[in-house]
Amino acid sequence: MTTLLASSARKTPKSGKRRVCFPITSRAYYGRSQLLIRMLHEHPGIELELMLGGAILLDKYSRHIAEDIEAGGFAISGSYFNVIEGGNHVAMAKTACLTALEFTNGLHSIDPDVVIICGDRFEQLAIAMAAAYLNITLAHIEGGDVTGSIDESVRHAITKLAHLHFVTNEDARQRVLRMGEDPDYVFNTGSLDVELAARVETDVTSAQVNAYGVGHAVNLDEPFLMVLQHPVTTERDNRAHLETTLRAVASLGMPVIWFWPNPDAGTGEMSEMLRHMREQHAELTSRMRFITNVPADEFVALLRRTACLVGNSSAGIKECSYLGTPVVNIGGRQQGRLSGDHVAHVGYDADAIRGAIARQIAAGRVASSSLYFRPDTSQQIVDVIAGAELYTQKRFHES
Numbered sequence: 001m002t003t004l005l006a007s008s009a010r011k012t013p014k015s016g017k018r019r020v021c022f023p024i025t026s027r028a029y030y031g032r033s034q035l036l037i038r039m040l041h042e043h044p045g046i047e048l049e050l051m052l053g054g055a056i057l058l059d060k061y062s063r064h065i066a067e068d069i070e071a072g073g074f075a076i077s078g079s080y081f082n083v084i085e086g087g088n089h090v091a092m093a094k095t096a097c098l099t100a101l102e103f104t105n106g107l108h109s110i111d112p113d114v115v116i117i118c119g120d121r122f123e124q125l126a127i128a129m130a131a132a133y134l135n136i137t138l139a140h141i142e143g144g145d146v147t148g149s150i151d152e153s154v155r156h157a158i159t160k161l162a163h164l165h166f167v168t169n170e171d172a173r174q175r176v177l178r179m180g181e182d183p184d185y186v187f188n189t190g191s192l193d194v195e196l197a198a199r200v201e202t203d204v205t206s207a208q209v210n211a212y213g214v215g216h217a218v219n220l221d222e223p224f225l226m227v228l229q230h231p232v233t234t235e236r237d238n239r240a241h242l243e244t245t246l247r248a249v250a251s252l253g254m255p256v257i258w259f260w261p262n263p264d265a266g267t268g269e270m271s272e273m274l275r276h277m278r279e280q281h282a283e284l285t286s287r288m289r290f291i292t293n294v295p296a297d298e299f300v301a302l303l304r305r306t307a308c309l310v311g312n313s314s315a316g317i318k319e320c321s322y323l324g325t326p327v328v329n330i331g332g333r334q335q336g337r338l339s340g341d342h343v344a345h346v347g348y349d350a351d352a353i354r355g356a357i358a359r360q361i362a363a364g365r366v367a368s369s370s371l372y373f374r375p376d377t378s379q380q381i382v383d384v385i386a387g388a389e390l391y392t393q394k395r396f397h398e399s
Contacts, residue, residue: 017047020385021077021112021136023103025054025123026262027065031296032193033118034072036378041074045386049110053080053099054123055263078106082123087268092122092233099126107134114139114385117162118192120147120155122264132161137390139164141192141381144172144179148335150233163391166381168194168318168372171338180396185388189381190374197300197319198373204294204301209257213291215278216255220305224255225357229311231266232333238266239273241348245330246277248353249310250284257302260292308360310353316343321369326360328353340369 020040024030030037040048056065057079069076080102084094107115107130115131117124118141131138140162146152159165159179167173168191176186206220218224229245231238242261249256261270278285294302300319303309308326309316312333320327321340329345330353339345344360346352374380 017045018114018386019047019049019110019112021049021051021107021110021115023051023053023115023117023124023127024056024069025052025121025127026056027293028262029118029121030056030065030069031299032196034296035196035199036192036381037074038072039378039382040385043382043386046382048074049077049112050074051078051080051103051106051110052076053082053103054095054121055083057081058083058263077110080106083263087263087265087271089233089265092265096122096126099123100130103127104130104134107131107136112136113390114164116141116385117158118142120145120151120158122150122154125154125158128158128161135392137164137392138162139166139381139385141166142172143167144175145169145338146175146336148232148332149235151333152336163394164384164388166384169338177397177399180398182395182397187380187384188374190377191318191372192377193315193318194322194372195374195377196296197303197322200297200300202297202301204298204305208298209291209294209302210289212294213289215258215285215289216287218255218257218289220302222255223307223361224257224305225249225252225308225310226302226306227256227258227310228313228315229270229330230262230313230333231264231270232312232331233265235266235332237348239269241331242270243273243277244348244350245310245353246274246284248350249357250288251350251354252357254287254307256288257306258288258290260290308357310357318372321371322373324365324368326363326365328356328360338371340366340371342366342369 040046082099082102084091114137116139117128140158143159143165144167165176165186166189173186173188210217229242261267303319303325304323310328312330316327316329317334317337317339327343329343331348344356346356
């Protein structure tokens with residue numbers, strides 16, 4: 001690896017082991033990162049510090065997750081209750097501010113050599129900012145992707161704060177390079193999500209699924225749909241858009257496993273709509289089961305078995321590309337993201353959604369794709385984290 005010219009910018013590890021901090025702010029990130037966390041924990045040259053915050057500490061999104069983490073043999077260095085409730089833009093912005101305050105204290109106390117940031121979450125941007133001002137080397141996973149909401153701006157902002165970059169595909173690597181990042185520190189390692197999907201071999205039963213959430217008991221031996229539709233923070237009609245999806249899905253008369261929207265701005269109105277439809281329009285939701293979350297391996301098993309995934313989750317773009325699961329992607333949340341032939345893109349129109357689902361089910365599963373898959377993603381990341389020369393002073397790299 002090329003040595004940086006600015007020797008004064010290098011950072012020397014503080015002990016025999018390199019101290020690595022991994023903030024976890026959602027159950028989804030924990031689920032997809034479990035293999036990476038395990039490898040960091042077991043590496044003889046790394047001292048792993050886990051920090052919890054965000055939705056992962058809220059029972060309605062991630063009940064008992066701290067206990068699950070500790071049961072896995074991991075120590076939690078700190079838990080930071082940084083979420084402002086409300087599910088709107090003001091609450092989202094204030095949560096980011098509180099995150100910066102809380103995690104600055106935690107990072108200052110732990111004093112790590114490296115902080116690992118995943119993806120494009122707004123609270124992860126706040127942590128990245130805090131780490132940058134504390135002169136801590138920042139490693140960013142999943143930089144360079146494009147999406148259709150504020151998430152894209154957040155993702156690129158984290159890239160410009162980060163020092164080590166682990167991207168999921170070649171298109172993303174090229175974007176990171178065009179943003180002025182040093183190619184010696186940009187690594188195409190593939191997706192942690194897809195690595196997990198490739199490794200999960202367990203199945204899931206109807207009894208397991210029906211132990212979660214509320215609503216209709218789903219028989220997984222029958223064809224069923226999965227719905228994951230999250231708020232689009234740059235749009236104002238999230239409630240109406242979600243109702244359109246619900247009515248389109250209901251019209252097909254199939255069993256449905258419906259996952260609750262994430263806590264981004266807009267989740268309040270979307271959650272209210274789902275509750276209203278369950279209580280006031282039972283004829284539409286009579287075949288639906290509403291679930292907050294499931295363990296990562298069971299989620300992958302459901303993706304493998306569903307007839308079609310509907311909504312706007314990145315799982316439809318990434319994990320399902322490897323699994324060959326048909327997907328109907330709705331609206332602009334994933335706009336521009338690299339996607340395979342398994343995805344049909346539609347707008348917020350009930351007839352278009354219904355027609356696309358029917359066509360995807362009729363077409364069936366597709367061949368597995370390697371768009372986001374690389375062998376040994378976690379191991380590659382760990383090797384770089386453990387061995388790379390660390391630095392804090394960034395320079396724009398002219399191509």
